[in-house]
Amino acid sequence: MPLSLSAVLRPLFRAVTYTRWLHLLIASVAGMLTGFLYNKPFFAGGWLTWLWMAVLPLPLLLFAALIPVVRRVEGLQAQLLLTPGPHGLEARAASGIATTPSGSWSDRGRTALWLLLRLEVGVALSALTAQLPLVAGAFAMASAGRPTHLKGLPAIEAPHWWYGLLAPLPLVLLAAVAVGAGSLTAAAARLLLGPSAAERLTELEARTERMLEHNRLAQELHDAIGHALTVTVLQAGAARTAGSPEFTERALAAIEDTGREALADLERALRLLRQDAPGPAGRPALTDTERLLESARAAGADLRAELSGPLERLPGPVSREGYRMVQEALTNVLRHAGPVPVSVRIAADADALELEVRNPLPVASPAPGSAHRGRGLRGIRERAALLGGEAETGPDGGEWRVRARLPLRQLR
Structure with a gap:
């Protein structure tokens, strides 16, 4: 035909x-x-x-x-x-x-x-x-x-x-x-x-929100799984070289707890991707900081923490994002500096939430500007900017400092 x-x-x-x-x-x-x-x-x-x-x-x-x-x-x-x-x-x-x-x-x-x-x-x-x-x-x-x-x-x-x-x-x-x-x-x-033009704008905003949510989930997985793997690798290496059955037992228990938490974070992210999650209520917040600190101590960090202010009254987004920022900062310490002394300060008042993580610089300092190429530190700055705050990362008086300030008045 x-x-x-x-x-x-x-x-x-x-x-x-x-x-x-x-x-x-x-x-x-x-x-x-x-x-x-x-x-x-x-x-x-x-x-x-x-x-x-x-x-x-x-x-x-x-x-x-x-x-x-x-x-x-x-x-x-x-x-x-x-x-x-x-x-x-x-x-x-x-x-x-x-x-x-x-x-x-x-x-x-x-x-x-x-x-x-x-x-x-x-x-x-x-x-x-x-x-x-x-x-x-x-x-x-x-x-x-x-x-x-x-x-x-x-x-x-x-x-x-x-x-x-x-x-x-x-x-x-x-x-x-x-x-x-x-x-x-x-x-x-x-x-x-x-x-109409208004409906197209609404659809564009919804599509942008979905893209931002996917980016946030990717950052969540990076922070949670990266922290868990870092702790697991350090614990396994320490247990192998320690030669102590008691230390090995503690290391295996820490690996088990960290792996369980990572699996929970992974499952939560997958539920969000399938759009059947009940909401952000199950995500860890600053009220769960003690669990995070114990995980870092179990990995060998000599950690001192100072928590002040009504952390339980913080707005949900600030508390959840603050937890991830502290988690990423501690992960970077364990990954790049090893089991060194670390100080963590979390202070909340009526105006702002301040986060600060400090540790001695490693003997072999990174090349200038290399710290800014990591996805984790960039993620900390992005999280702070999305909440209207600011974050600083870099050397400060012989120490590596991660500091963030998140305003609270505009969110109440």
Whole structure:
């Protein structure tokens, strides 16, 4: 079959052609129901009936367009009947047709234009759907030698066999009009029922929030799993070189506890990715700092901690992000400096939360600027910035210092 002929016939074998056809035929129902209120002119017959169907419902449709939910109903119907393929959430979003109620007068105006366009195109297509098969039938009857006198159509007084050559033409014309009207209606639906500027902005913000959430989860996994692996490696190496059964037992217990906590963090992150997590309530916060400090001590750090202020009253985001910042700072100490003296200060007051972790610089200091290339330290600064605070990392008087200040007044 030639390519051009195949392209012409292909729409006739697509289900969407007939769902769009049905969508337009349904539009004429409004005209038909309204016509029953005007018995005499409506039942005059012929093309006058179709004219009344295209005119009588106009005031009703203009009034319906003012109702916000009408836009939602029309959008759902357009998605189901005008766009092909599956209709999951992603497919519906890709259709370019909104399913939200009218939120502005601009939405109502576009809905009114859509209702009027759908009515006029639907009535015209309904008229052709009803009349053109009758014309094809009249040609077929004339080719068989039978005169035809169908109401509203020119009479064929002199039948002849060659009328049979004309019989397929009305059906071809009807199919072409149906395909074209369906495609144009789908394009008009995306234009008139598509998301408004405010809705596109809302969708963009939601998409950005999802991306930020995924980035946050990646940082959470980096902090939690990185800390657990660091502690595990240090404990295993110390147990191997200590040669003490008692120390080995304590090291194995610490490895077990750290691994269990890492598995809990991993499971929590996976639940969030599957969008079935109850919320952030299960994430560790600064009230769980003692557990974190014990884990660092078990890894060999000589740790001194100073905690002050009502940590249990801190806003949830500040408390949770503060915990991760301290965790990452301690992980970096264990990973790069080893079991050295570490001081941790966590102080909260009415204005701000201050975090500080200090440790002696290792003998082999990192190359200038290398500390800023690590993902962990960058994550600490990013967490602080997202909460409106600031974080500093770097050498300070022969020590490595991680300091962060998170404001609280704006979050209360």
